[in-house]
Amino acid sequence: MRHFETEFVIAASIDRIWAELMDVRRWPRWTRSISQIEPLNEGPIRLHSRVRIIQPKLRPAVWRITEFSEREKFVWVSSSPGVKVTAGHYVRPNRDGVLVTLTLEMTGVLSGIVANLTGRLAREYMSCEAHGLKRLCEEGRVA
Secondary structure: OEEEEEEEEEOOOHHHHHHHHHOHHHHHHHOOOOOEEEEOOOOOOOOOOEEEEEOOOOOOEEEEEEEEEOOOEEEEEEEEOOEEEEEEEEEEEEOOEEEEEEEEEEEOOOHHHHHHHHHHHHHHHHHHHHHHHHHHHHHOOOO
């Protein structure tokens, strides 16, 4: 298992941050880590929703939401032969605003190899997402 995590505080309301996270089609506007997101289900993002994500330098992947709690968290999972990737997005009130935690975990027989090959890129993409979301929610600017 390989685990990556980043935490940061956003000086904005939890409602504002949650709304931006749930509007997945707009993610490519505020993070360069994602080229395209295509929801594969009708309606809003919720438990068991699936999305197809295209990221620079990575193969397109389908992600399925396996945990969902409104205005608190969503976790999605993508699998390929030998590796399962789980990405979490958590928000909770903090004295300075909202603490946002992003996690990425790789499990499976090939997780060590995949983490060694893509770990630096995963950390870079998590940083892009963190900075882009913070900038968008605090200043209203997109990347």
